[in-house]
Amino acid sequence: MTGSEVPHRAHRPVLAALLAVALLVLLSLGVGSLPGEAAALPAIARHAMQIALPRWGQAEVVSEIVYGSRGFDTFGETFLLLAAVLSVTVLARSKEPRAEYVGESTAGRREQREIDPEQAPDRREAQAQSAERDEDDEEAAPAAPPPDADRMRLAARAPEPAEAMTVVLRVTARIAAVFLAVAAIYLAAWGYSPGGGFPAGAGLAGVVILLYAALGHRRLSGLVRPSVLEPVELGGAVLIVGVGLGGLIAHGSLFANFLPLAAPQTILAGGDEQLYSGAELVEVGTGLVIAVFSLLGLGHDWVPDDDSDRGAQDQ
Amino acid sequence: MTAAGLLPLAVLAPLVGGAISPLLARWHRRLPLLAGLVAVTGALALLLVLAVRVYRHGPLTHFFSGERPVAGQALGIAFTADPFGMVVAITSAFIGLILLVSLLSEFGEVGRREVGGLAGLVQLLLAALIAAALTADLINLFVWFEVAALASYGLTGFLLERPIALEAAFKLLVLTSTGGFAVFIGAAMLYDSYGALNLGQLHIALGAGVNRSGLVAGALLVGGFAVKAGLVPFHAWLPDAHTPVPGAISALFSGLMVNLGAVGLVRLAVLVYPLRPGHHLLGLLMGFGLASALLGALLALVQDDLKRLLAWDTVSQIGLLLLGFASHTQDGMAGATFHLINHALFKTLLFLCAGAVVHATGATSLSQMGGLLQRRPLLACSFVLAVLAISGVPGFNGYVSLDLIHRGLQSTPVLEWFARLAQVITVAALSRGAYLGFLRRRPDEYDRLDTPRLGMRISLLSLATICLGFGVFGRLLVTRVAAPAAAVLGRPDYYARAALGLPTGPLPGSPVEFHYFAPGTLLPALVEIALGLLLAAVAVRWAAPIRPIGWLQRLHTGSVNDYAMCVTAGFLITGCVLLL
């Protein structure tokens, strides 16, 4: 199958609409008989309200549940995020030399040949290919800066689009970044936002992305490197595991509180929850940055070029 | 610290291993997989020690965050190690260990970052599977469902040079995410209606009567887990995701990951939803199970890609598993529990062999293979041995579990006959695969045929030995391991007490017995095998697929839109059956 002659799928809109409407009826039946706004809170929720202050010293009940009573869900989520980051980095990785024969690559080349349309690359593709060759050629002199970001050649190596941004934009981004970063850390430190470290980590990642957009990759490349971020991320994960184990050792239950309770609404309130939230901040912030930058730095495709390919086959 | 306090460590170890793997790869490319070996071995040892205790003294329950249930209401999360959960968790850890060994030998020499990512994702997936088997909290089950899903996305797309890997990853993403959202909304609706998250508390709350929102929530949950389990009509991602990945990863998906869906379904249908007040959850699962068993086997019969053949067979086997559990007889449930272990063993063996052939030759389809008995006798013999086991040849492990499942279905003879028909087709499909792929003569040499490394050979030999050993000691394993698990599955009140941390006493007894040479066991098995071989001969001789199967194949258009429609239709069927 080449997929070149795709049959007309006239049945789809009708069938899809029917299915969607039928499912809507089903779901409406379900949500229609939910208890609704007048029902009493479930006993579990009332229990959460009751223990938030005495047991965890935390006035923010949602945060208490996230990092306290149901801290293990959050723990799972942390590793979910880690799995996502790892998946993105695996999928966005560039080719590495392989020391031995991998039969699946041969199969992959065969499959690619079956898919590839028998036509010369169009203008955009040719442009991208030439840009790729430029990239491989380390010595090539950088082209002259473009007049503005919109006239950049597709996938050109240098200079970056950000360098063509106006001064106003770059300065504003720098100032905004400071405010955003402070706000994010404040969120986590005082834990008044539900979730604490999660939104704060997302905020910090946002700061990095803002700076990337305004200042360009090269300015940030010293900071945003996998060799820097990955150990930090691991540090966050280790801290979270440590918080969990602390509870296990002190009280025989993973994620039980093992730190003394400070007065509510102070920076140390919530026992080990604040530590957990801080670790989550590190984990989420670095994780998101790694994922976004892997996606942005998604380089060469893995479609075998005809000439580079033959060498790999002979290895 | 009590024994129950050690339960979470079995999850923690592979999680930490997964987190540090990408970093370890920077030092040396073999470190991540070695760290994986250490972590998973630790988890396995711990689980085995705890399992002994569970089987002797009854379930263990660990409450997280020091949050114990108050008056039967549990805000916190609990791990409850019942025998069934322990069986699934130990299977995951053990097979995971074997897979890490074989990955180390086959993919240990690729790029560093590749190995780091691969080892990390495999360990995260294993940890999620162990946690999902042990958890007694619906939302927590969903969280591990998603961890497993996210790890599987990266693993499916791992071989970036294969375009079909990305295609498969996209389909997997669409279908699994849909299933995940459904599970999540279903769980939240159940909480809103019944105020319960803990499976035991939920069972007690639902016992008072299931209202309409409870049934719709049930439909969403069942549909979501059925996507993960790969039941027809939620199955479309499964054959695709198994085709383009390394053999060990296919084995991980087939032998272990689909079990997560099965665990969810079993917990819901057998332990959470009450059996009496007029709904048809078990009947529904029987229908899905039967459809999967037949469709999977039929489509396996006509595949040309070896790994795709095995993947379709997984659809069939998981259907059979669900038939066993949904029969709700002690025989059927014990058989299904044992078959879950057996399926993980022989399907892993099959996929490792198939993957080794692909890895060494680059050939993926049966028409490109053949002649491996002379060239690679170990691979060919392992594959044939696994086929014998899956076919239920007396003396192998499949013989025992298949018989028990069939016996569990005896109260509805139609179901039993269809299950036996599916078994005949399964025998045919796999014998055809073994003949075309390995046994038949091949005059011309392969362009390339590397020898399997030591680690691979160890994996193959140990799995083959266990398949034989579990057949020989089948009776012992059924009465000592599977029957107690089935006994707890038959007593939801017992599980509910355990999940809520109430004293339970020792495990309930179970009447399940197995006799090797009972005529009712031996004769049907032999007849099935004979018929299956006959069918295989027909299929090989007249290579053109039998007409109706070709029609079934064309239904699987490969378009993600069509597959999404199948899933939606599946949700509708589930909902209608439960509500009507």
Added chain:
Amino acid sequence: MIICNYLAAATLFCLGLLAIMLHRDLVKIVLGLSLMEGAGYLLLVSMAYRRDATAPVLSSPPPGTSAAELVRGRVSDPVLQNFCLTAIVIGVAVTAVFLTVAVRAGQHYRTLDADKLTELQG
């Protein structure tokens, strides 16, 4: 009338699903899934809502109520709000992987048309 919210969430969910069933553009399929996700958030937050209730924060109760009253249950359901946070994190993670896969698939197949990503069939 919180039931309107529930129904809106159900409608959004089905619209998202409709997008997945109809649209052939991979990115639009991802958007459809995001819509389903959003429907989930809406449903959860609406289920957490209670009439005359306030936020589950114990620090400064609104005038006319006391912290003790909040503890007895005159608040929105904090447990469901916690699940909503869970769902948001999962949504972000899934979307990131989704986009990466879509880009890679586009590189191989030179198209984002789902009907052309049909090498695996039958």
